[in-house]
Amino acid sequence: MTNAEAVDLGHRVLTPNYKQQPIALVRGEGTRVWDADGRRYLDMLGGIATCALGHCHPAVRAAAEAQLGQIWHTSNGVYNLPSLRLADELCRRSFGRRVFLCNSGTEANEAAIKLARRFHFAAGAEERVEIVCAVGSFHGRTLGALAATGQPKYQKGVGPMPAGFLHVPFGDEAALRGAIGPRTAAVLLEAIQGEGGVRVAPRGYLAAVRKACDEAGVLWIADEVQTGMGRTGTLWAYEQEGAVPDVMTLAKALGGGLPIGAMIATEKAGAALTPGTHASTFGGNPVACAAAVAVLETIEREGLLQSCRDAGEYLRGRLYELRRRVGERVVEIRGRGLLVGVELSAEAAPVVARCRELGMIVNLASEKVVRFAPALNVELPDLDEATDILERALAA
Numbered sequence: 001m002t003n004a005e006a007v008d009l010g011h012r013v014l015t016p017n018y019k020q021q022p023i024a025l026v027r028g029e030g031t032r033v034w035d036a037d038g039r040r041y042l043d044m045l046g047g048i049a050t051c052a053l054g055h056c057h058p059a060v061r062a063a064a065e066a067q068l069g070q071i072w073h074t075s076n077g078v079y080n081l082p083s084l085r086l087a088d089e090l091c092r093r094s095f096g097r098r099v100f101l102c103n104s105g106t107e108a109n110e111a112a113i114k115l116a117r118r119f120h121f122a123a124g125a126e127e128r129v130e131i132v133c134a135v136g137s138f139h140g141r142t143l144g145a146l147a148a149t150g151q152p153k154y155q156k157g158v159g160p161m162p163a164g165f166l167h168v169p170f171g172d173e174a175a176l177r178g179a180i181g182p183r184t185a186a187v188l189l190e191a192i193q194g195e196g197g198v199r200v201a202p203r204g205y206l207a208a209v210r211k212a213c214d215e216a217g218v219l220w221i222a223d224e225v226q227t228g229m230g231r232t233g234t235l236w237a238y239e240q241e242g243a244v245p246d247v248m249t250l251a252k253a254l255g256g257g258l259p260i261g262a263m264i265a266t267e268k269a270g271a272a273l274t275p276g277t278h279a280s281t282f283g284g285n286p287v288a289c290a291a292a293v294a295v296l297e298t299i300e301r302e303g304l305l306q307s308c309r310d311a312g313e314y315l316r317g318r319l320y321e322l323r324r325r326v327g328e329r330v331v332e333i334r335g336r337g338l339l340v341g342v343e344l345s346a347e348a349a350p351v352v353a354r355c356r357e358l359g360m361i362v363n364l365a366s367e368k369v370v371r372f373a374p375a376l377n378v379e380l381p382d383l384d385e386a387t388d389i390l391e392r393a394l395a396a
């Protein structure tokens with residue numbers, strides 16, 4: 001099948017909910033991907049921050065293949081060993097002591113919302129149901145996570161939204177304190193608003209969130225679906241803020257590109273999900289869990305947190321140079337580690353399309369922002385090439 005045939009079939013058989021580039025990717029290796037016509041691209045998106053080790057990393061592939069030869073799925077009525085190993089590794093490497101495994105970011109957030117409400121219910125505070133979220137946030141597309149998402153465009157035409165979600169300006173401590181009250185169950189925030197345009201919380205904000213939550217007796221849920229797994233240069237973005245959440249949600253890079261999500265909680269918060277209160281048929285899938293364990297081990301073994309910090313600094317340096325050359329077409333360069341947003345003065349969609357024509361995959365994070373989220377082991381010459389392609393796309 002060629003790209004043109006794939007596009008044609010896609011137009012006929014898929015629901016038209018995605019704005020898709022007119023190519024089908026058929027193969028990937030490291031930071032390179034190939035389309036159905038045999039054309040090669042530099043992948044600076046890593047499947048939207050999922051393929052944290054690049055495409056088809058041998059360690060992840062070996063782990064998944066070994067598990068495929070053992071057992072593919074069990075019910076949650078029994079234990080499976082890869083899910084136990086993964087939960088244990090996640091607890092060892094974070095504040096967490098209890099893990100719920102699922103299949104996506106939105107599911108991880110649904111679990112966190114339910115956990116927060118049940119936490120207070122179990123303590124006799126049934127009125128504590130409200131979740132305070134941020135304007136411009138993104139938490140997923142199922143109805144609870146969508147109600148938490150602070151971007152009305154995603155909610156249009158699919159209401160009514162579940163009740164109990166409030167939105168305050170991101171990074172504004174006073175607004176957050178004003179919104180927390182006797183009905184609040186939790187505060188749900190990203191450390192960096194990824195989909196919202198790679199907007200980094202101001203220094204000190206998350207520490208202030210921690211303090212406000214402690215004073216009011218509410219839970220802080222950190223949505224690290226996009227920022228987790230080393231993306232910002234530490235395994236979890238909260239580590240750079242000197243503040244520790246009660247609950248953290250993960251997905252995107254957790255399985256290195258295989259579908260998996262997780263909600264991680266403290267002992268006290270996690271205890272709220274008592275038997276029967278939550279479940280997922282595929283949650284804890286042994287193949288996905290085996291891959292995720294390999295991703296964690298590889299990040300450690302290959303020193304990829306340091307690589308990510310160095311590469312991120314290098315990329316931002318190259319982008320600042322680019323901005324000096326192209327002037328006000330680049331408004332701002334934001335991000336941490338290898339989650340980088342380049343805000344343009346105009347719509348970024350034509351620039352993203354032009355980058356693809358020039359052989360590089362990136363995408364939009366809000367209308368005017370080009371997002372880079374390459375593999376954590378991306379090499380510096382790739383970043384030179386990426387900057388060069390972006391500059392040529394801007395010139396066109």
Ligand SMILES: *Cc1c(COP(=O)(O)O)cnc(C)c1O
Pocket residue numbers: 103104105106107109138139140141190194195223224225226227251252
């Ligand atoms: C992508 C994303 C989600 C949703 O994840 P899905 O796997 O698409 O459901 C939730 N939160 C954040 C911060 C994300 O970036």
